[in-house]
Amino acid sequence: MTRYFFVMLIMGVIGVFIIxxxxxxxxxxxxxxxxxxxxxxxxxVTIKPxxxxxxxxxxxxxxxxxxxxxxxxxxxxxxxxxxxRKKEQYRKDSVWNANLDSICIGLNKIFPEYSVATFKAHLKxxxxxxxxxxxILPSRxxxxxxxxxxxxxxxxxxxMNKYKGGFHEQIFNQRKKPxxxxxxxxxxxxxxxxAQGAKNGIELAFDTLLKGRNGIxxxxxxxxxxxxxxxxxxxxxCDIISTIDVDMQDICEKALVDKxxxxxxxxxVAVLMEVQTGEVKAIVNMMKAGDGNYYEMRxxxxxxxxxxGSTFKTASIMVALEDGKITPDTEVDTGNGVxxxxxxxxxxxxxxxxxxGKINVTRILEVSSNVGVSYLIDKYYKDDPQKYVDGxxxxxxxxxxxxxxxxxxxxxxxxxKERYFAKTTLPWMSIGYETQLPPLNTLTxxxxxxxxxxxxxxxxxxxxxxxxxxxxxxxxxxxxxxxxSDHTLTQIREILRKxxxxxxxxxxxxxxxxxxxxxxxxQISQGAAxxxxxxxxxxxxFCGYFPSEAPKYSCIVAIxxxxxxxxxxxxxxxxxxxxxxxxxxxxxxxxxxxxxxxxTNVIPPVKAGDLREASYVLNSLNVPVQGEVTDGKKxxxxxxxxxxxxxxxxxxxxxxxxxxxxxxxxMGAKDAVYLLEKQGLKVRISGVxxxxxxxxxxxxxxxxxxxxxxxxxx
Numbered sequence: 001m002t003r004y005f006f007v008m009l010i011m012g013v014i015g016v017f018i019i020x021x022x023x024x025x026x027x028x029x030x031x032x033x034x035x036x037x038x039x040x041x042x043x044x045v046t047i048k049p050x051x052x053x054x055x056x057x058x059x060x061x062x063x064x065x066x067x068x069x070x071x072x073x074x075x076x077x078x079x080x081x082x083x084x085r086k087k088e089q090y091r092k093d094s095v096w097n098a099n100l101d102s103i104c105i106g107l108n109k110i111f112p113e114y115s116v117a118t119f120k121a122h123l124k125x126x127x128x129x130x131x132x133x134x135x136i137l138p139s140r141x142x143x144x145x146x147x148x149x150x151x152x153x154x155x156x157x158x159x160m161n162k163y164k165g166g167f168h169e170q171i172f173n174q175r176k177k178p179x180x181x182x183x184x185x186x187x188x189x190x191x192x193x194x195a196q197g198a199k200n201g202i203e204l205a206f207d208t209l210l211k212g213r214n215g216i217x218x219x220x221x222x223x224x225x226x227x228x229x230x231x232x233x234x235x236x237x238c239d240i241i242s243t244i245d246v247d248m249q250d251i252c253e254k255a256l257v258d259k260x261x262x263x264x265x266x267x268x269v270a271v272l273m274e275v276q277t278g279e280v281k282a283i284v285n286m287m288k289a290g291d292g293n294y295y296e297m298r299x300x301x302x303x304x305x306x307x308x309g310s311t312f313k314t315a316s317i318m319v320a321l322e323d324g325k326i327t328p329d330t331e332v333d334t335g336n337g338v339x340x341x342x343x344x345x346x347x348x349x350x351x352x353x354x355x356x357g358k359i360n361v362t363r364i365l366e367v368s369s370n371v372g373v374s375y376l377i378d379k380y381y382k383d384d385p386q387k388y389v390d391g392x393x394x395x396x397x398x399x400x401x402x403x404x405x406x407x408x409x410x411x412x413x414x415x416x417k418e419r420y421f422a423k424t425t426l427p428w429m430s431i432g433y434e435t436q437l438p439p440l441n442t443l444t445x446x447x448x449x450x451x452x453x454x455x456x457x458x459x460x461x462x463x464x465x466x467x468x469x470x471x472x473x474x475x476x477x478x479x480x481x482x483x484x485s486d487h488t489l490t491q492i493r494e495i496l497r498k499x500x501x502x503x504x505x506x507x508x509x510x511x512x513x514x515x516x517x518x519x520x521x522x523q524i525s526q527g528a529a530x531x532x533x534x535x536x537x538x539x540x541x542f543c544g545y546f547p548s549e550a551p552k553y554s555c556i557v558a559i560x561x562x563x564x565x566x567x568x569x570x571x572x573x574x575x576x577x578x579x580x581x582x583x584x585x586x587x588x589x590x591x592x593x594x595x596x597x598x599x600t601n602v603i604p605p606v607k608a609g610d611l612r613e614a615s616y617v618l619n620s621l622n623v624p625v626q627g628e629v630t631d632g633k634k635x636x637x638x639x640x641x642x643x644x645x646x647x648x649x650x651x652x653x654x655x656x657x658x659x660x661x662x663x664x665x666x667m668g669a670k671d672a673v674y675l676l677e678k679q680g681l682k683v684r685i686s687g688v689x690x691x692x693x694x695x696x697x698x699x700x701x702x703x704x705x706x707x708x709x710x711x712x713x714x
């Protein structure tokens with residue numbers, strides 16, 4: 001029993017020792033062993049790939065992931081042995097104190113907002129605290145760029161490795177937009193922790209392609225050295241080529257924001273689209289913030305569900321034209337601008353001035369007569385309102401666009417079988433009330449009119465590219481191959497052209513080219529409170545395309561403002577005009593042949609020199625040449641002079657005799673130096689252009705090593 005007692009006692013002591021040692025390792029030495037684990041034991045470590053860029057249509061960088069850094073200092077040694085730790089700490093402190101002044105001066109040059117004294121006091125405080133992870137910059141939240149990080153890494157002590165010097169960093173992968181707020185909401189945003197992914201826009205819709213694929217690595221000891229072994233390399237994300245044109249986006253944003261400030265409006269939208277492809281070249285969504293400035297807070301152009309107002313009258317008239325109910329010459333007596341519609345008064349905007357009287361369909365749209373449109377639709381469709389609704393659906397106005405980016409609203413067009421379809425619904429529906437369409441849906445409809453009746457889906461992304469190769473292309477998609485007959489299309493296009501040239505939309509026009517489109521002015525419903533509660537809010541808009549004869553671009557401008565005056569033509573139309581004229585000027589191309597004076601010699605001047613090269617370039621440019629370049633053996637240079645004649649360039653070859661100074665007058669510096677040094681001369685050059693003088697005349701005997709001065713002049 002005594003023997004067993006001693007065995008159990010020894011085992012108990014060993015057990016207590018093991019538990020105590022385990023507790024020390026888990027708590028007292030936790031950080032040390034954690035550092036050891038980080039340095040030597042790394043299994044299945046995730047390697048993050050680089051997120052792809054978002055580019056504009058012309059290749060400009062619109063969104064990119066750039067590294068940002070926080071920099072820290074570890075003032076203490078990690079040595080575990082007490083004796084060696086004291087020795088290592090003494091060495092570390094000595095190096096730190098000797099270089100502190102140089103470090104602070106260097107940091108001040110990189111970060112001039114902090115003085116040398118501020119850095120010195122801040123870093124001394126960190127050393128006194130014996131901190132192992134002390135923020136080098138006084139501002140804890142401050143992040144620095146890659147260039148600033150590399151400059152700091154060159155400073156004394158900081159350039160040593162992290163275990164000897166103590167300098168270390170924390171990397172943050174941040175998404176940057178070089179053009180600031182331009183199309184910011186459409187491009188989209190990422191969460192602060194990029195691992196959580198994207199919030200909205202192109203970033204969210206194409207997150208799978210942009211984020212790439214994670215890699216895996218582990219740490220392994222090879223020949224007494226620890227190496228990071230890559231098990232699965234990361235795959236960087238694809239670059240996304242958007243349809244946005246930076247210049248056009250800037251044009252639209254400036255024109256819209258200037259008008260919003262002038263009107264003190266709450267919301268403004270402008271979208272510019274290429275007619276044939278549906279590519280959205282610019283999209284602006286501005287909302288007024290509490291500070292009085294305008295920012296992109298949400299993608300109003302695709303999400304705002306508002307009654308479109310008078311821009312919808314075009315669709316109503318097209319339905320009646322297509323069904324053969326009316327023609328552009330059909331007349332309506334609008335009277336004094338007020339008409340009773342089932343107990344409610346339908347009014348034209350000029351009712352207080354006596355109205356428009358008897359006018360035809362073309363004039364109805366020119367002056368945007370509510371009475372005229374509602375009377376026609378009610379007259380021909382009150383007994384069969386479903387036929388009118390079917391006409392709208394035939395033009396795909398009820399269909400969602402299924403855009404490439406999230407957040408779009410779904411059109412809301414009532415049908416006669418719905419609960420709240422009253423007798424007044426059809427007349428008011430025909431002029432853009434009791435119907436909800438996002439601005440981009442309205443633009444898509446007008447774009448189809450411009451595109452010979454073909455409705456195409458708006459497009460924000462053209463392609464995904466990886467290493468210069470197209471991974472996936474996004475072609476133009478057709479929503480509706482024909483929204484109406486060619487006859488109706490011809491009629492409505494002519495009417496829309498007159499709306500701008502002769503109607504209320506004149507402010508949207510241009511003296512340089514013809515514009516077609518329609519204005520819209522609608523009261524905005526306050527929900528259950530209706531339209532009249534408090535101060536009335538308005539949606540003023542203009543939607544159209546240009547040039548009318550061969551439409552290239554379609555555009556919508558929609559502005560939400562409070563109170564009168566409210567005019568779609570004067571307010572939204574004037575913004576459209578500025579956008580159209582500036583975009584048109586940007587794409588203007590002149591035929592240079594028309595600028596050539598018939599008395600001017602258009603044969604270009606050509607420098608003397610290598611005639612083979614000159615002949616090759618001139619032939620490639622289809623410039624007439626006189627004189628054959630036949631001297632010399634095949635593959636050898638042929639030297640000579642040139643002369644510009646009225647109808648051709650004359651090439652005159654020149655033999656270069658051995659031991660003779662060649663004439664290089666008229667040559668460029670490259671050819672002249674080559675020829676002269678080939679003959680053994682040293683060349684000095686004065687000026688730029690072509691050789692005007694040479695200090696040793698051509699034909700003179702060569703003296704090897706002699707210096708020749710060439711005077712150049714343009």
